[in-house]
Amino acid sequence: MGDRPTGSKLVQPALYRILDANLDRAREGLRIVEEWCRFGLNSAPLTDECKQMRQELARWHAPELRAARDTPGDPGTELTHPQEEQRSSIEQVLQVNLCRVEEALRVLEEYGKIYTPEMGMACKQMRYRVYTLESSLLVPQRQQLLERSHLYLVTSPTENLFATVEAALQGGLSLVQYRDKTADDNVRFSNAKKLRQICQDYNALFIVNDRVDLALAVDADGVHLGQQDMAIATARQLLGPHRLIGRSTTNPDEMRQAIQEGADYIGVGPVYETPTKAGKAAAGLEYVRYAKEHATVPWFVIGGVDTNNIHDVLAAGAERVAVVRAIMQADQPTLITQYFISQLHRIQTIRAYEERIAKPHV
Numbered sequence: 001m002g003d004r005p006t007g008s009k010l011v012q013p014a015l016y017r018i019l020d021a022n023l024d025r026a027r028e029g030l031r032i033v034e035e036w037c038r039f040g041l042n043s044a045p046l047t048d049e050c051k052q053m054r055q056e057l058a059r060w061h062a063p064e065l066r067a068a069r070d071t072p073g074d075p076g077t078e079l080t081h082p083q084e085e086q087r088s089s090i091e092q093v094l095q096v097n098l099c100r101v102e103e104a105l106r107v108l109e110e111y112g113k114i115y116t117p118e119m120g121m122a123c124k125q126m127r128y129r130v131y132t133l134e135s136s137l138l139v140p141q142r143q144q145l146l147e148r149s150h151l152y153l154v155t156s157p158t159e160n161l162f163a164t165v166e167a168a169l170q171g172g173l174s175l176v177q178y179r180d181k182t183a184d185d186n187v188r189f190s191n192a193k194k195l196r197q198i199c200q201d202y203n204a205l206f207i208v209n210d211r212v213d214l215a216l217a218v219d220a221d222g223v224h225l226g227q228q229d230m231a232i233a234t235a236r237q238l239l240g241p242h243r244l245i246g247r248s249t250t251n252p253d254e255m256r257q258a259i260q261e262g263a264d265y266i267g268v269g270p271v272y273e274t275p276t277k278a279g280k281a282a283a284g285l286e287y288v289r290y291a292k293e294h295a296t297v298p299w300f301v302i303g304g305v306d307t308n309n310i311h312d313v314l315a316a317g318a319e320r321v322a323v324v325r326a327i328m329q330a331d332q333p334t335l336i337t338q339y340f341i342s343q344l345h346r347i348q349t350i351r352a353y354e355e356r357i358a359k360p361h362v
């Protein structure tokens with residue numbers, strides 16, 4: 001590779017070892033992601049993208065770099081973090097490994113510039129390709145599941161918390177919010193952790209009410225924030241780009257602002273007064289009709305919704321509802337969940353049909 005501006009004889013072996021270690025790290029991470037693209041997603045384009053990047057990295061891995069390796073003398077091989085030993089989901093495996101690839105590429109970009117400018121440039125371009133790969137793999141999963149979810153269970157404290165949530169999941173529920181306004185933090189943490197696991201077992205989204213710190217601590221899919229809770233922009237900074245943020249809204253101004261600030265979904269309510277949120281005046285069906293015309297993100301009607309009034313709510317334009325008591329206090333949560341889902345599905349089918357009649361050529 002000719003003369004390099006490496007300064008001294010001491011610098012070159014270190015530089016080569018850095019490049020050698022990070023080329024390995026990036027390729028290993030890509031291999032792990034590739035396996036999921038291939039066997040989990042059956043995606044030829046994503047598998048191919050990982051493979052191409054691995055091969056490009058292999059071309060940069062020159063014999064002189066490999067020759068500089070000194071595993072017994074490397075103090076870094078002994079250092080592990082307890083979190084490296086735990087993985088709770090495929091998503092986490094992907095997240096951790098994509099992050100590892102991005103970090104390794106950043107190192108290769110900086111140190112590679114000393115080795116040869118072309119290496120620095122190639123690693124920079126590859127890092128942007130990894131960001132794109134990350135978006136394809138991680139963002140849509142949550143967004144798509146949110147799009148597909150029309151019933152939202154918001155929990156209330158009860159002795160049967162886990163059994164009730166699991167019964168609802170068995171009925172087809174795919175979106176759960178842990179809401180407990182009074183428990184101690186250690187109880188909230190252990191409940192949220194257990195619910196997170198149950199939701200994962202059913203491939204359902206798990207959202208934490210109010211608390212961004214708790215959402216992060218249990219690796220939740222997102223957080224629900226009311227008007228008095230943390231600002232969306234601050235939550236987004238803490239949660240990163242991929243987790244969901246929901247916002248409660250009670251009137252058109254709050255809706256406009258929530259959407260403008262980047263809420264992934266909104267609560268629309270309370271449509272009826274409810275003892276679950278005593279003292280909050282009903283926004284009524286008029287606000288549901290407004291949401292039908294103006295909401296541009298998924299919106300869930302909340303507040304007093306039950307099996308008796310769901311048809312009025314749907315008739316006002318809703319296609320998604322969030323409930324607490326209707327499921328948490330049901331004798332048969334699975335059956336009630338199935339009933340809600342069937343009615344929500346029915347209305348979507350009717351609306352899709354009506355739309356086709358109204359615009360036959362679209």
Ligand SMILES: Cc1ncc(COP(=O)(O)OP(=O)(O)O)c(N)n1
Pocket residue numbers: 152154177179181209210224225226227228229246247248249266267268277300302322
């Ligand atoms: C889906 C959904 N919509 C609205 C709320 C209410 O949030 P907030 O106004 O912050 O009130 P609390 O739930 O925190 O008492 C919600 N939790 N979920």
Ligand SMILES: Cc1nc(C(=O)O)sc1CCOP(=O)(O)O
Pocket residue numbers: 154248249267268269270271274275276277302303304305322323324325326
């Ligand atoms: C938690 C919550 N938020 C509301 C809002 O309008 O922002 S209404 C509500 C409680 C909904 O409970 P139930 O289904 O038992 O009436």
Ligand SMILES: [Mg+2]
Pocket residue numbers: 209210224225226229
């Ligand atoms: Mg709140």
